[in-house]
Amino acid sequence: MNKEESEIARKRKAQILDAAAECFRVRGFHRSSMARISEAAEMSSGHIYHYFKSKEDIVAAIVERDRSEISVLQSAAAANPGQDVMDLFIDQLSHAVSIHKDLKRASLTIEILAEAARNPAIAAVVHRNDAEFHTALQELVGDDSRETRSRLEIVAALLAGLSVRALRNPKLEEDLDFDMLKRVVRFIHSV
Amino acid sequence: MNKEESEIARKRKAQILDAAAECFRVRGFHRSSMARISEAAEMSSGHIYHYFKSKEDIVAAIVERDRSEISVLQSAAAANPGQDVMDLFIDQLSHAVSIHKDLKRASLTIEILAEAARNPAIAAVVHRNDAEFHTALQELVGDDSRETRSRLEIVAALLAGLSVRALRNPKLEEDLDFDMLKRVVRFIHSV
Amino acid sequence: MNKEESEIARKRKAQILDAAAECFRVRGFHRSSMARISEAAEMSSGHIYHYFKSKEDIVAAIVERDRSEISVLQSAAAANPGQDVMDLFIDQLSHAVSIHKDLKRASLTIEILAEAARNPAIAAVVHRNDAEFHTALQELVGDDSRETRSRLEIVAALLAGLSVRALRNPKLEEDLDFDMLKRVVRFIHSV
Amino acid sequence: MNKEESEIARKRKAQILDAAAECFRVRGFHRSSMARISEAAEMSSGHIYHYFKSKEDIVAAIVERDRSEISVLQSAAAANPGQDVMDLFIDQLSHAVSIHKDLKRASLTIEILAEAARNPAIAAVVHRNDAEFHTALQELVGDDSRETRSRLEIVAALLAGLSVRALRNPKLEEDLDFDMLKRVVRFIHSV
DNA sequence: TATGAATGAGTCTTCATTCAT
DNA sequence: TATGAATGAAGACTCATTCAT
Structure with a gap:
């Protein structure tokens, strides 16, 4: 019962x-x-x-509940043992980009962030979520060097920034060249 | 009177x-x-x-009132005629990055964005500001090709994303390698 | 429930x-x-x-809610089938007059009227109430000729005017001769 | 100066x-x-x-300032010495009726009355105006008997009531038969 | 005489929260 | 578990009135 x-x-x-x-x-x-x-x-x-x-x-x-989705990447990694995780991520970049550009998702994300900026209780949850996400990623990558952390931060900033750009520039879609973005992410991986 | x-x-x-x-x-x-x-x-x-x-x-x-500051770049360009604007921008990158990482500024920016996401009147102002900013940049760069626009979008996303990261990851400062970021921006310039 | x-x-x-x-x-x-x-x-x-x-x-x-009370007249008419409604009304004139002279009632009536004069929503309700009241009266009288409508209007004006007079002249009570008023109403009936 | x-x-x-x-x-x-x-x-x-x-x-x-206009009647009386004032009034009835039916005038009148109903200071002015008006009328008529006062009250009620009816019944114009009204006023005079 | 900047009490309305059922 | 009646504090906004200039 x-x-x-x-x-x-x-x-x-x-x-x-x-x-x-x-x-x-x-x-x-x-x-x-x-x-x-x-x-x-x-x-x-x-x-x-x-x-x-x-x-x-x-x-x-x-x-x-609204944690970043890392499971897709995790299962891809499980299915392709030994392959570079960043390569797998780049394969799925198009998906990640479209998610971050989505205005509905961006709206809720930004709302949560705005709330976290004033409300310590919410900030705590946001910080914990982010920390857990990064821990999971680092385990996947199998590396916790300063370099790797910085790379992840830069990619994360780029993706999060797309949400901001989507809200600020209604024409983002036609201004942004996805292939260029892909080359940039690849560069971040190799830098 | x-x-x-x-x-x-x-x-x-x-x-x-x-x-x-x-x-x-x-x-x-x-x-x-x-x-x-x-x-x-x-x-x-x-x-x-x-x-x-x-x-x-x-x-x-x-x-x-809260438009992005483009005047610094404009005066630098005026003082260095003929020099590549992107190079000037990269010279001042450290300044731009620290501004975007600043939590106070980030808070207001995100708050405004959250409001714009629900309030059409505010959205209109945000969109206009962004459009004016980009127009000014393009005039400075002297180029309005798809490539240039995409480059600007990616750099803009990267910087805006730093504000998001600063709010989400309190340890951003130690995780982010500024030199790596600089190399990435330089790459975006050349890609 | x-x-x-x-x-x-x-x-x-x-x-x-x-x-x-x-x-x-x-x-x-x-x-x-x-x-x-x-x-x-x-x-x-x-x-x-x-x-x-x-x-x-x-x-x-x-x-x-504040419709004019016509039910008294209706039940009187039901109890005295065949009798002239106007005669019944004149029998009850004293009651109607004292109601209309009552300062409390007059105050609310005038307040409502003043509001109706500026506020279309209230005006609509007032107009509807009045129309319904007159429809009911005409059904009772069994006649909708121009003459009848005019008679009703004049009697209605006379009664409503008593409210105005009561507010304007504190000595209305002693100035007004009820029997004279009754003769006037009877005349309106017969004219 | x-x-x-x-x-x-x-x-x-x-x-x-x-x-x-x-x-x-x-x-x-x-x-x-x-x-x-x-x-x-x-x-x-x-x-x-x-x-x-x-x-x-x-x-x-x-x-x-908004006293009732009695001057027209006064000059008519001066021009026709010896003639019954009520007859002169009836000659001008059409004018008086159209003034009282006028929605603009009625609106202000009712507003003032509503205010007088709550506000003793305004009530005092309204009462004084009315008293002065009636004094002037009685002087004109040359009679202050109970009968005359009652007649005046009834006519005043009838006219004031037209303002109320105009506000309540938008179709007053077509419902009211002016000639019938005139006969009623004449009756009041003779009763 | 004339302005309009400045005040702050008062208005309607909304809303998170509680509680009896 | 489930309802929605009930509260009252707080909010945005208005407005008669005063006063320095």
């Missing part, structure tokens, strides 16, 4: 987080009222408080 | 914008109440509405 | 409308703050917004 | 009262800000306070 409740609980939590994430994406945290979130989650606002103790808690949970 | 009034108005507006920008930097738009802003501006909240018709108007004015 | 909720809602709405009407009567719309209304309604101001989406909405609801 | 100032003062006061009356007509007292009135009066808001000590003072002055 305990388990059944847990099932429902997990389902309800996901329901809430999905609804809240969508609200936050569209309107931002501060313009997304609990009333609206509860409506989107098809659940009374009061009931949301059975699963999350505050609105901030929901934000934190969404940030927690 | 008309001019003197204008002087006062200009002074008061600047007073308000400075105070508001500082508030927004520290707390973000939505947590900065007009009461707090008016306190910071040393002016009654009612009086602020003589100069700005709404809080959103203040945000827009700050975004408007 | 749905019905019970409706019961509460209806009760609360009535509570709000009663309190608001009393406030409006005493102080007028613009001097009756939501804070005061909520106090009179023994309910938090925030809660009022669960039932009415704005202050104007409350005003509209009060106007809606 | 004192006299010249007085001239200017009188002119400025009229300027203010005209502007304010128009504002009040269109928007009502409470929605007409001093800023708007000063704009309409082509004068700074601060300067208005040289002539009126408060907004309420302006309202009172407008009410004061």
Whole structure:
């Protein structure tokens, strides 16, 4: 029975987080009222408080859930043992780039970042997520030298920067030459 | 007389914008109440509405004012006629990088971007600023080929991405190798 | 269960409308703050917004509710089939007159009218109420000739005018001869 | 010099009262800000306070100025000595009726009445105006019997009621038969 | 006489959160 | 587990009024 409740609980939590994430994406945290979130989650606002103790808690949970996807790279690495991880990454670059350029994703990412910039609790989750991501990457690469860390930072900046550019320049798509970008990433790998 | 009034108005507006920008930097738009802003501006909240018709108007004015600084590059180009602008830029890269890594600046930038993602009025100002910046750059470079535009986008993404990385990774400073970054920018120039 | 909720809602709405009407009567719309209304309604101001989406909405609801009472006449007509409705009306004239002379009622009526003169939403409700009232009257009278409509208008003007006179002349009571008024109404009936 | 100032003062006061009356007509007292009135009066808001000590003072002055027009009747009586004043009045009834049906005039009248209903200072002016008007009428009629007073009250109610009807029934024009109204007034005279 | 900068109390409204059921 | 009634603090904004110039 305990388990059944847990099932429902997990389902309800996901329901809430999905609804809240969508609200936050569209309107931002501060313009997304609990009333609206509860409506989107098809659940009374009061009931949301059975699963999350505050609105901030929901934000934190969404940030927690919203880790960068590293699993694709991990399975690619498992399928191609011995091959350079960076090469595998470059093979999938097109995918990563299109994800980062996506305005919907960028909106939520930037919103989370803006919140992290003022809210220590959220900042903590963001920092932890980032640290875990980098740890996983370094394990994959099998190297933790300053050089490797710097390379990863530069590539990460480049990708994150695409989200910023997408929001700032509506014509990014036609201005950006993907092949040039690929050559740059390859250069970062070899530098 | 008309001019003197204008002087006062200009002074008061600047007073308000400075105070508001500082508030927004520290707390973000939505947590900065007009009461707090008016306190910071040393002016009654009612009086602020003589100069700005709404809080959103203040945000827009700050975004408007917060254009990227291209003048440094412009004067450098004027002082070194004939020299490649990208080389001049690379000479000043250290400055640009430290600006973008600065957490205070990054916070306001991201806050503005988050607002632009939901608020069409703010988005319009952001887009216009970006377009003007790029126009100025292209005039400086004297070239508007797809290649040049793409190069500018990639460099812009890299720099903007540093702000994101600074917010996500508190240890960015020690992880990032500035010389490597410089080599990458140089490569982008030559690619 | 749905019905019970409706019961509460209806009760609360009535509570709000009663309190608001009393406030409006005493102080007028613009001097009756939501804070005061909520106090009179023994309910938090925030809660009022669960039932009415704005202050104007409350005003509209009060106007809606404040239709002229025609039911007395209707039941009298039902009880005296075949008798001339105007005669029945004249029998009850004393009642109608004292209602219209009542300063409290007159105050709210005039307040509503003043609001209707500026506010199209309120004007619409007022016009609709009046149209419905006249339709009901005409059905009762069983006649919709120009003559009948004119007679009704003149009687209506006379009664409404008593409210105005009551507000303008504090001594109306002693100046007005009710029997003379009755003869006038009878004349209007026969003219 | 004192006299010249007085001239200017009188002119400025009229300027203010005209502007304010128009504002009040269109928007009502409470929605007409001093800023708007000063704009309409082509004068700074601060300067208005040289002539009126408060907004309420302006309202009172407008009410004061807005007495019913009895002069037409007075000059008609002077030109036709010996003739029954009520007959003269009936000759001019069409004029009086169209004035009272006029929506613009009705709006301001009702607004003033609504204000008088809450505001003792305004009520006092309204009552005084009405008393003076009736005194003048009685002098004209040369009779102050209860009967005459009652007749005057009933006619006054009828006319005032037309303003109310005009606001309530947009089709008053086509519903009301002026000749019937005239017969009624004549009856009131003879009753 | 004339301006309009400046104030700050007061307004309507929103919203996260609690709690009885 | 689930509802939604209820609260009240906080927010943006307005406005009559004052005052230095």
